[in-house]
Amino acid sequence: MSRRRPSDQRAWLEGDPPLTAVRERFPREWEQVQRELAAVVERDDVEAIKAYASSVARPPRVPDEQALVSALARQRLAAGALKQMGVAAATGVSAGTLRFGLVSGFLAQRLLFDGGGLERKPVSLRWFRPVWPLVRQKRYLMPLVEPRGIYCFYSSALIARLVALIDGRPCVEIAAGDGTLADFLRDAGADVLATDDHSWQQTRRAAADVVDQDARTALRERAPEVVLCSWPPAGNDFERWVFKTPSVKTYIVISSADESAAGNWNDYRQQTAFDLVADPGLGRLVLPPEIGSAVYLFTRR
Known part of the structure; x- marks a missing residue:
């Protein structure tokens, strides 16, 4: 959990932030929620699901402010995961199973x-x-894999299109997580270096070929012409450095069509050096279609 003051964290949570941002800021709480959900789903008992949904809706009773913040984060994460899985927090499930069969x-x-x-x-x-x-x-897939840092899947057609966009130029992927996308692109012939500050290690597999660098440092030291980022956290504080790096000619963002779910849209709109275009053809190549992905291309003017 973040080291911000509990009062600030509580105010942030009560402001209804995007679930992706809550997951990034509270990885331990997200792991706990996933364990609880996995246990209750494995029982294949609708009444157990209903009881868990009801427990999520109750106000937490905890001894101090720090514990309250943690409880509120778990509550927000559990409610969001249940919603994604099609389970009403008001115990609207009446029949069927939640097991990924x-x-x-x-x-x-x-x-x-x-x-x-x-x-x-x-x-x-x-x-x-x-x-x-x-x-x-289908609706169970993403809640089951997101704890491992999987926010989407890349089609082979998307990889081919991205290689064409990179066009032989040096490319850096920022916030690369486990480096999966960069691996695919290198296998297809692109010159891509994966970088990440490794703040994700509590929830994702380690990757030896991902350079341990925050985005600002990677951009300054590598001076790439192309930058790539897949599902940047909503309201993050690192994408701004892409727009301030003189070497960058193209910035490719694989993200969500919902502006509140990913990316720093304040920085996207405030920057003046790049033209922004959403490419619907590329967006359709990000899978599965149910997650509502989008691909944004920033081109220096």
Whole structure:
């Protein structure tokens, strides 16, 4: 959890911030919520789900301000996850199961991951388009994988288009997480260096090929022509340095169509050095379609 004062944290949480921002700021609380959800879903008991949803809605009773902040964060995260999974916080589930079933799990694994774990692969649209409609429990996928730092999946067609946009120029990915996207791009022939300040390590797998650098330092020392960022946290304080780096000619942001969910839109609108265009064709190549992704291209004037 962040070292900000508890009173400031409480005010921030009560201001209804985006769930992605809460997850980034409270990784331990998010891990706890995921464990609780996994346990209750595994029981395959609708009444247990309803009881958990009701418990989430109750005001927390804790001994001090710091504990209250933690409890409020867990409450916000749990309510958001239940909503994503189609569960009403007012106990609106009356029948059915919340388990990611055998068939849905098998199809999702084959489509999106390499092997039996959670290592992503470039997704073939040739297979995704006919098979994805057969996955009946689509809404459960992202709540199950987001604790591991997976906010989207990249189609092989998207990788090819990004390589063409990079066009042989030196590229730095900032806030690269586990470096999956940079790996895909390098395998396809692009010159991409993944960088991250590793503040994500509590929730994501380690990656030896991701350089331990914050965005400002990476941009200053590497002076790239192209910068890439996938799902930057909402209201982050590092994207501004992209617009202040003279070497940058193109900035590519893989993000959400919902401006409150990702990216620093204040900086996007205040900067004057770049033209901003949303590319709907690229956005459709980010998977799955249900998450409402968008790809934004910033080009220096």
